[in-house]
Amino acid sequence: EAGVTQFPSHSVIEKGQTVTLRCDPISGHDNLYWYRRVMGKEIKFLLHFVKESKQDESGMPNNRFLAERTGGTYSTLKVQPAELEDSGVYFCASSQGLAGNQETQYFGPGTRLLVL
Amino acid sequence: AQTVTQSQPEMSVQEAETVTLSCTYDTSESNYYLFWYKQPPSRQMILVIRQEAYKQQNATENRFSVNFQKAAKSFSLKISDSQLGDTAMYFCAFYNQGGKLIFGQGTELSVKP
Numbered sequence A: 001e002a003g004v005t006q007f008p009s010h011s012v013i014e015k016g017q018t019v020t021l022r023c024d025p026i027s028g029h030d031n032l033y034w035y036r037r038v039m040g041k042e043i044k045f046l047l048h049f050v051k052e053s054k055q056d057e058s059g060m061p062n063n064r065f066l067a068e069r070t071g072g073t074y075s076t077l078k079v080q081p082a083e084l085e086d087s088g089v090y091f092c093a094s095s096q097g098l099a100g101n102q103e104t105q106y107f108g109p110g111t112r113l114l115v116l
Numbered sequence B: 001a002q003t004v005t006q007s008q009p010e011m012s013v014q015e016a017e018t019v020t021l022s023c024t025y026d027t028s029e030s031n032y033y034l035f036w037y038k039q040p041p042s043r044q045m046i047l048v049i050r051q052e053a054y055k056q057q058n059a060t061e062n063r064f065s066v067n068f069q070k071a072a073k074s075f076s077l078k079i080s081d082s083q084l085g086d087t088a089m090y091f092c093a094f095y096n097q098g099g100k101l102i103f104g105q106g107t108e109l110s111v112k113p
Helices: none
Strands: A005-007 A010-013 A019-024 A031-037 A043-050 A053-056 A065-068 A075-079 A088-095 A111-115 B003-005 B010-014 B019-021 B024-026 B033-039 B046-052 B064-069 B074-079 B088-095 B101-103 B107-112
Touching: A005 A088, A010 A019, A019 A088, A019 A111, A031 A075, A031 B101, A043 A065, A043 B101, B003 B088, B003 B101, B010 B019, B019 B107, B024 B074, B033 B064, B033 B074, B046 B064, B046 B074, B074 B088
Parallel strands: A010 A111, B010 B107
Antiparallel strands: A005 A019, A019 A075, A031 A043, A031 A088, A043 A053, A065 A075, A088 A111, B003 B024, B019 B074, B033 B046, B033 B088, B064 B074, B088 B101, B088 B107
């Protein structure tokens, strides 16, 4: 069974540009999460999808961040325009739905974003 | 609000020895889950072990075990017979019915030959 995948693995962009990160969860997982780790700090929650619906987006820093999950499958996280403080590692995770083990989240390898 | 604290930013251990990583948390919930994840250098974060708060028995997974003290809100990870491949950043995390994981700051463990 394929794990959570993320694309790209690395992205270097200039301040003011746009970047779109993609996450493909484990097949059949209803829950999809985005987290971010800024250099040297703890991993922080950004938002949570249940299928195609946003369940909780309380961790989104500001309106420069837009997340979507088309058809309840893969998800994208767009940062527009990017700022220096957006640099960090963006993790995606997925877990089963209500009928399964929804507590255990499986993580992707992360996308390392550097904004210059 | 829930918080998770890992007070040891860095630790080291000799190969084959035992090491314990500390984690404390704060919550008013009674039903929750606790996890330890590890992230080896330049590699994917993987689940090491999980503990349900309603279970009194400490979870174990091969060389990894936890000491879960619910009243003290403590959740330490013990790694026995440390191996070079255990070198990684270890994160303690809390989960309740709200859905999101709340992470500690991480402990960077180095296993030395």
